[in-house]
Amino acid sequence: MADIVRLGRLQNPPFRLRSGQLLAALMTASALMLAAPGAALASNSTHKAGSAKAASGSTKAKTANSSRSATRGATGRSASAKGKKGVTAAEARTAAATATRPTRRSASASSIQEASNAEARLIAVYEMFGRGQARPALAKARDLVRDYPNFQLAQLVYGDLLAAQVPPSNALPDTASIAKMRGNPAMAELHEESKRRLQALRERPPANTVPSQFLTLSTRSRYAIAVDASRSRLYLFENSDKGLKLTADYYISVGKSGTDKVTEGDARTPLGVYYITSSLDPKSLKDFYGAGALPINYPNPYDVRRGKTGGGIWLHGTPPQQFARAPLASDGCVVMANPDLKQLLRKVQIGATPVVTARSLQWISQPQAEKETQSITSAINGWKDARANGNEAQLKKFYLPDFQRSSKKSTEGISAVDEEVKYAQGKRVQFKDMSYLHWRDGDDTMIVTFGEVFEGEKSGRSRRQYWLRQGTDWKLFHEEILG
Incomplete structure (x- = not known):
């Protein structure tokens, strides 16, 4: 791709695919992006163009020369299977304009968060091409590879756009070249990278939701x-x-x-x-x-x-x-x-x-998160009350037999229950800065982090507790004293 940047044309491409196939491949990627109008603009709105100073050495040139066809295969194979001849630029743009029905509800421009600068610029190239703006897309792609010469996927797209300037041919696709491209691991990896970038930017998290693990965060x-x-x-x-x-x-x-x-x-x-x-x-x-x-x-x-x-x-x-x-x-x-x-x-x-x-x-709303915290909050309060009351029998019910604690101060030989009762001494305690992080993968676990200050004191411990749900009860299996 160093040759492409320097001379502005393809140098000895490894797979001689027709320009119609190149356009159709880019059209497919662009159509995905167009399902969420304004995504590229929203994600690029507050970023300034960066400048990468890494030189484009022979290794990058070799890699880029082997990476011009990642997104071409699917459309090329489809055209071959149907016996069609080359896809024209006009047909590609028409298909891009019609293939915009999303599999999920599209996010509005205002709800789409910022992607990285280089990625946002790449998506803008996809979007421009999908709207039929081939020359502006090429100019943007050229600027992108200039600023990020080591961005292999951007080099691939730039190469495709350059090749798309070649007049379309009526020849049938070179099936041998397509088969060879299919077996090229570098092409498959770049195709998958492109697919995942587009998918993540098109299928945005629902508004006002958070990952299900983040129930409460201090x-x-x-x-x-x-x-x-x-x-x-x-x-x-x-x-x-x-x-x-x-x-x-x-x-x-x-x-x-x-x-x-x-x-x-x-x-x-x-x-x-x-x-x-x-x-x-x-x-x-x-x-x-x-x-x-x-x-x-x-x-x-x-x-x-x-x-x-x-x-x-x-x-x-x-x-x-x-x-x-x-x-x-x-x-x-x-x-x-x-x-x-x-x-x-x-x-x-x-x-x-x-x-x-x-x-x-999995993304959940704030009311869902609050509902998820109810049972563990009840367990924490029960543990706190049993400790304050010095009720060792009740307190013991909150611990699994193999409970372990890690702290800066050694408590070897002292049971967790005994230590907690002696530490609390029946004092009233205030918990603050509570965090509840939920993890479910067969077992149901909760990581609870909080600070505690006893009545009449200015400071206290910070703890991180690991709880495991057994039936309807939560049990402690590990605790870290953070400070």
Whole structure:
């Protein structure tokens, strides 16, 4: 693709597909985007064009030269199967204008949140082409690859738009070339990346909803993160006294083998509720990790309880020569483009920013979230009252036999019940900064974080408790004393 940028024309394309096929392929992608009018404009409204300084070396040129056909195959094969000749530009634009019925209700422009700058500009290219504005789309694509020379999907689209300038041919599609393209892993990965970016930006979360894991979040956590692996998407929420608000979302990659990590080295991304534990200085990391890394606390106590192993799960960036990775590409980490990760690095709080990683996010309304918290709130209050009353028998009912606690102060040899009764000494206590994070995957679990201050005192403990539902009752199986 370095040759394309330099000379403005294709150099020895690996698969000689007709320009009509190229147009039809881009039309398909554009039609998806047009189902949500204004999406590209909304997502690009507050971003300024960035500038990537990485040089386009021979490796990138080779990669780009092998990546000009990711989205061409489906339409080309369809035309071949029907015995049609090349699709003209006019036919492609007509099809794009009519193939706009969404499978879900489209989001309005005002409800579509910001995507990353480079992605928003790519989607604008799709949208322009779908509206029949081929030359402006080409100009936008040229500017995009100039600013982000390592963005392989953008290079592919630019190459397609350049090829689309070639007069259409009446020759039948080259089926041998199409079959060869089908078997090219790089093409398949870029096609899947394009598909997931478009899907996530077209099928927006319903208005005034949050992921089902975020029942209540204390304002001490200023941001929250949720990952939807099925859409290759990370959603960033800002938290205030008015609740969570979706402020941005980004394309991401997960493990080569998918999700639901179980053992060390299985190349899967874990599923669950985690917290950012640190922020690693990029100067201390290899270039492979890009702009930095944010480790999470996998395995968490619930993972340990189920015998899951492994570690070193991070949110991190990409090498300088690579803008984004394929949807399934990491050894288990969540990988973001470096410009996107830099935005995240400025917002997360160590130990206070929750990270939900889900196979597919379910979105719920505030009333639904409040309803979900009723049973665990009742259990927490019962635990608090039994402790304040010094009722050891009643307090013991809230603990599983294998309950464990981690704290800076050793309590070895002292049962949790005895310690709690002695600690409370019958004093009245106020709980504050409550957070309830729900996780359900066979078992029903709740991660509850709160601070407590006894009457007459100015400060107290901060706790993070892990509860497991057994029948209609909630039981404590792990607690961390945070400070």
